[in-house]
Amino acid sequence: MRQLMEIAEDARRVKHAVAALGANDKNRGLRAIADTLEAHADEILAANRIDIENGCKNGLSDGLIDRLSLDRARIAGIAEGCRQVAALPDPIGEVLWMRKMPNGLNIGQKRVPMGVIGIIYEARPNVTVDAAALCFKAGSACILRGGKEAFHSSLCLTRLMRAALEAEGLPECAISLVEDTSRESAGQMMRLNGYLDVLIPRGGAGLIQAVVQNATVPVIETGTGNCHVYVDATADLNMAQRILVNAKCQRPSVCNAAESLLVHKDVAARFLPMAAEELRSSGVKIHGCPRTMDILGAAILPATEEDYAREYLGYEISCKVVDSLDEAIVHINAYNTGHSECIVTRDYASAQRFLDEVDAAAVYVNASTRFTDGFEFGFGAEIGISTQKLHARGPMGLTALTTTKYIIYGNGQVRA
């Protein structure tokens, strides 16, 4: 088993070589990875079977076993993802601006690779390849630490990716997997100052909080979403119903799904029965405020403070009747996680105020929160959704994995 420090030294050693690669070389590497994964699907499936058997023995839930499981179609999908990353424009080398200063210095800001990117994630073997492909295209070495439940799958995928790079004469240490899946190695990874330029946790709230609390390297906080749909007094109620049901039910397990419904008091008596019927037919449990309960009756549960703050990630929703747009905005800014928020309205001023005053990565007028996604936003890829305000906020594509440097062309200038 390679130790974390050995992996970190390797990554730091090759980062300049990875940064120097042109798009042609990086794309050739990514296509080679795709071909290699498909050609060795049997090996991957064999490794994956060990993880699945262990998972069944250890009583993993059906949902987790499903996320963990690979088949030929999923492997083809992973390979196709690599080819799509190869097809994206290279973010590296772009000069964002260059100006000639009064003293004759030409100062420019250029997009350059991060260096070494760490990713900590849970038991999803596809993330092993997705994350490695994006980091490689962004010109950085990566150190991956996946959940132990997917360890054999991730190790096999990493071995094949490294072999593909090596066969192409590219630096195999651009991609590394942490083989020590102990808690200690995770903590050690969070403190790899001098080696890791950024650490990105991808996963549930527990993982993300552990990284935020313990990391001394720079972190991009991702993912938890307590997203609201607010139905304004002037909303088209049919549109509101469609958006609510889509935001809540289309894929309830993801961070951009709605977890809370706010309804203006003027339309609550008409809208809530319409909404409740659709939500119940999809099996969604409603946790309502007293006014919601007055309208919908005893069939719903009372909402607690905890309900307003919860990310259910399932078929549940909290619901509150508000007196005004102001109350809705205050409620959202108090309980949200800075992810995605939606107003349904016909009123110009309400729409503008909601866009201006709600503090979140993505604020919607008359559209489902489910669109917060790198592909839907036109980035062609996504490494995660940032819920912090530094560096990147919202869906992160390739450029979120880069940094900039200032380049200065002089002819002998000194400072007076």
Place this chain on the structure above:
Amino acid sequence: MRQLMEIAEDARRVKHAVAALGANDKNRGLRAIADTLEAHADEILAANRIDIENGCKNGLSDGLIDRLSLDRARIAGIAEGCRQVAALPDPIGEVLWMRKMPNGLNIGQKRVPMGVIGIIYEARPNVTVDAAALCFKAGSACILRGGKEAFHSSLCLTRLMRAALEAEGLPECAISLVEDTSRESAGQMMRLNGYLDVLIPRGGAGLIQAVVQNATVPVIETGTGNCHVYVDATADLNMAQRILVNAKCQRPSVCNAAESLLVHKDVAARFLPMAAEELRSSGVKIHGCPRTMDILGAAILPATEEDYAREYLGYEISCKVVDSLDEAIVHINAYNTGHSECIVTRDYASAQRFLDEVDAAAVYVNASTRFTDGFEFGFGAEIGISTQKLHARGPMGLTALTTTKYIIYGNGQVRA
């Protein structure tokens, strides 16, 4: 004494009001602050005298006493700084891009305020006003924690700034000073998750490391600079001498001053005596490698590993003769702090390789490292110089104190 949590609650409460201010209101507030500080110069000087007397009693060095000391001219300079910030363009509200997606959604990325910005700094009263003015212009509330040596000065300045805002009908809680200067309150401030959107330490290496090691809120690491001047084989040696002396001696106490000289072996015998003469006449002690000592004789000190890594911030420099550009780049990437690096060369390929391969916030060809500064880069202001790769790298102007949000205009779109 107001407790930190009380201050944090106040800042969080007013941040939306501060964010909503237009440029006219913010600029009016900044000009009112400038006028108020000048009108109350006597109060400021009286408070400053307490700090200076305490400092003398506690044996502060002359340099520290100088940094701490205010007079009428310095107060006028501080007020003028506020007026300059008022004159800068408002960074808030700019839509960086907006695109119509195939499904009809209009998705845009808009520059918005951070929210609440924390600044931890040392005993420089001017930073109290500079930092507050920049945060206010950037639409954020700020929580300032200055060094205890300048406490009375900073408290007086903060009181006057708040009074000026209040008199203008603007939220005075936009600007707060932490009055508890204990170590505990600093640690508490580093963990104000949910209140602080970013924490920026400004000061020496010890302060910055304490923040990096202990903060759980997002941090922008600033400031330490082990900057190199590399004199290539083809350098114009007179230019190299001018750049070196400027970078080392023009203001040795600052982070963009040079701390290390690398010289290509082909020009070492000619360049080092020229350089040494100028450096010695400015009183600079040289710590040299064995080859440097061979050339310059016993008058210089031997360089240790520690010398190559040191930020002297004074009249000392380390010096090494290298065999090649490659060796220079490897040395710099091993020892630098990611701040500012310079090559002096006539060779096109050497210049391009240095710009590409040296990993630092600012990389110079044929110009002094002393130019790494928000004003010199044309930003009109500076909150510090970031030496990390996330969010902002290099001199940070107003935009580094902002974030973005995605705004999405729909007409009923739901995700398929």
